Amino acid sequence: MENRTTDANTGIPLSLLWRIFRKYWILLAVIALVVAIGVGVLYAALYTPQYSSKSQFYVSNVTSNDPLYSSGQTAAAEDMAQNCVNYMNGSIVLDRILTEAGLQGTLNVTQLHDMIITRVSSGSAVFTVEVEGSDAELNLRIARAVEQVLPAYVDYFNSQTTEPMVGSDSKMLKLIDQSELDQTPNNSSNRIKYPIIACVLALILGYLVLVILAVTDRTVYGKNDLKEKMPKAAVFGVIPHWEIEEHSGSGKSWKGKRRLRRKKFLRDHIEERLINQNKLPFRISESFQQLCTNVTFCSTGEKGCTIGVLSSLANSGKSFVMANLALSLSRMIDKKVLLVDADMRCPMQNRIF
Numbered sequence: 001m002e003n004r005t006t007d008a009n010t011g012i013p014l015s016l017l018w019r020i021f022r023k024y025w026i027l028l029a030v031i032a033l034v035v036a037i038g039v040g041v042l043y044a045a046l047y048t049p050q051y052s053s054k055s056q057f058y059v060s061n062v063t064s065n066d067p068l069y070s071s072g073q074t075a076a077a078e079d080m081a082q083n084c085v086n087y088m089n090g091s092i093v094l095d096r097i098l099t100e101a102g103l104q105g106t107l108n109v110t111q112l113h114d115m116i117i118t119r120v121s122s123g124s125a126v127f128t129v130e131v132e133g134s135d136a137e138l139n140l141r142i143a144r145a146v147e148q149v150l151p152a153y154v155d156y157f158n159s160q161t162t163e164p165m166v167g168s169d170s171k172m173l174k175l176i177d178q179s180e181l182d183q184t185p186n187n188s189s190n191r192i193k194y195p196i197i198a199c200v201l202a203l204i205l206g207y208l209v210l211v212i213l214a215v216t217d218r219t220v221y222g223k224n225d226l227k228e229k230m231p232k233a234a235v236f237g238v239i240p241h242w243e244i245e246e247h248s249g250s251g252k253s254w255k256g257k258r259r260l261r262r263k264k265f266l267r268d269h270i271e272e273r274l275i276n277q278n279k280l281p282f283r284i285s286e287s288f289q290q291l292c293t294n295v296t297f298c299s300t301g302e303k304g305c306t307i308g309v310l311s312s313l314a315n316s317g318k319s320f321v322m323a324n325l326a327l328s329l330s331r332m333i334d335k336k337v338l339l340v341d342a343d344m345r346c347p348m349q350n351r352i353f
Helices: 014-046 071-088 091-101 109-115 136-157 190-216 223-229 257-261 263-273 282-298 318-332
Strands: 051-059 116-120 126-133 173-177
Touching: 014 190, 051 071, 051 136, 071 091, 071 116, 071 126, 071 136, 091 109, 091 136, 109 116, 109 126, 109 136, 126 136, 136 173, 282 318
Parallel strands: none
Antiparallel strands: 051 126, 051 173, 116 126
């Protein structure tokens, strides 16, 4: 018996998984490559570079010139940094940023709000203002305007000045990292990342589809499939598949099992499927001779044996096999052979003989 290793959870033989991969790895590789190229071409067609300019601010201690070492002072400064972020999202500050950058007719407040991202560093008094967009120079103009406008309005909102003094030194907000022109797109790595992800997903999904098809396919294609599905079953013989095509100018052909439902065509050509006819291919007649020999050796006793053939599906070849097996046995052994058609719904032996 074949030694098989099986996954205890799924019941899928590991040998089956390896056989599927070994048989279809070239197909999977081609599919993954095509998908990766397609995703790469599509992303390149839709690709828009995104740049960003960052400005970093520090909330200073206006009550003392000492650094913020105590936890209480740091927590207060962090809260104040969060307030600065809230100021940044206000329409008054955004409108003044547009004016300072000279973009009143180009952008509106909503568009500017979508371009600006503010982040507060946890446990510190530092926060970052980042401007993102497809135009690097425009991002720099807006970031430089933020550096001028935001400190003035933070002082004004905290009653440090009587009016916003844009461009002057702030008492509460210090600029520690000035924005610069970004010449490298932030999403440039996606042009390689997305095709690789698509390639891996295509490999995984394609392999899973092949495994599902293999597991759900209950068709027996050969002795190996029969051994896997029924390890204890003994194989007496293998009858090759045979198709009848274009005989004696009839203009008709027999392709597959579905045509078996056409009874008139079956009656016209059924005699061609018997081994006592010269039209039967040699490989078919020889396979029946081998089957007959194996059955004869397995039968013991003078009375012979009883052979039954059944299947779970109609039109699977029961009548064809039994008719030719009966003919083979009648030629090989010196005994009578009785062929009984027990198919009460759709008998076929009376049409064959």
